[in-house]
Amino acid sequence: MAETTEPKPKSLAWKLAEVAGEVGKIAKAGFNANQKYAFVKESDVSDAVRPLLAERHIFLWSDEVERTMRPLFTTQNNATMWEVTVNVAYQFIDGETGEITPIQHRYGDGADTGDKALPKAQSMSLKYFLLKTFLLSTGTDDAEADEKVDKAAAAAGAAKGPVRVNKGTQAGVQRGGKSDGATRAQVSEIARKSADLGLTSVEEILPVIVKIIGFEPAEGQEIRDWLGTMTSQQAGDIITALGGMATFADVMVDNEVETVDNPTVEGVPAPFTIV
Numbered sequence: 001m002a003e004t005t006e007p008k009p010k011s012l013a014w015k016l017a018e019v020a021g022e023v024g025k026i027a028k029a030g031f032n033a034n035q036k037y038a039f040v041k042e043s044d045v046s047d048a049v050r051p052l053l054a055e056r057h058i059f060l061w062s063d064e065v066e067r068t069m070r071p072l073f074t075t076q077n078n079a080t081m082w083e084v085t086v087n088v089a090y091q092f093i094d095g096e097t098g099e100i101t102p103i104q105h106r107y108g109d110g111a112d113t114g115d116k117a118l119p120k121a122q123s124m125s126l127k128y129f130l131l132k133t134f135l136l137s138t139g140t141d142d143a144e145a146d147e148k149v150d151k152a153a154a155a156a157g158a159a160k161g162p163v164r165v166n167k168g169t170q171a172g173v174q175r176g177g178k179s180d181g182a183t184r185a186q187v188s189e190i191a192r193k194s195a196d197l198g199l200t201s202v203e204e205i206l207p208v209i210v211k212i213i214g215f216e217p218a219e220g221q222e223i224r225d226w227l228g229t230m231t232s233q234q235a236g237d238i239i240t241a242l243g244g245m246a247t248f249a250d251v252m253v254d255n256e257v258e259t260v261d262n263p264t265v266e267g268v269p270a271p272f273t274i275v
Helices: 012-023 042-055 117-133 147-159 184-196 202-213 223-228 232-254
Strands: 030-032 037-039 058-074 080-094 104-112
Touching: 012 042, 012 058, 012 080, 042 058, 042 117, 058 117, 058 184, 080 117, 104 117, 184 202, 184 223, 184 232, 202 223, 202 232
Parallel strands: none
Antiparallel strands: 030 037, 058 080, 080 104
């Protein structure tokens, strides 16, 4: 009697390729009412992939290996908008053969004024890990990945300058009045825009600000303290000018211009090189 042999189990790579072939396109069922765009929800991606992995006895292991948290700006309600970034490690484990994939890392970012920045970052990490691992299409470019939208919204809020105070008092503000001084949100936005332009030292950013507003800090005065003594209008002018410089840089990159020797925006020299 001929001996019967058990069929050789499929490799983990084979099974993952099957999953990629069966999932198909993920619809953009989520909608951001504030920014007016549709996006793919993490739950829809997970719901599409999870049963196909379970059917093949594949477990997705994950572990958060790094987390950072920083304040972005202060809202008009005096709430801090926090940004959380997580680095999550992922690995597929085949429950049938014990085969494993190399550990892969995926970063995720989330911002919120409450306690949801962390879960937003974790969901973003998982969603894009699954989308990119299984080459899943969403039909169009993902508008949620466009950081320019969120940065523009933050800059617009900071550039408004004076904030109406509805209750309580604070230094330099009359009850029911407006603050004439630069706000913390404006100072933070100036710092962020400077970093985005690669102006990371006082020697780099100071000449730009002086050119915009026309005067220098007092001798020995820290730049952050100096910004805090400005009027909200002056801080708003700085934000607008730095934003213009960033827009100019984006246009140059989009047009594949590799180097700009001395670009100017509204007469403000930009001491940086696009590479």
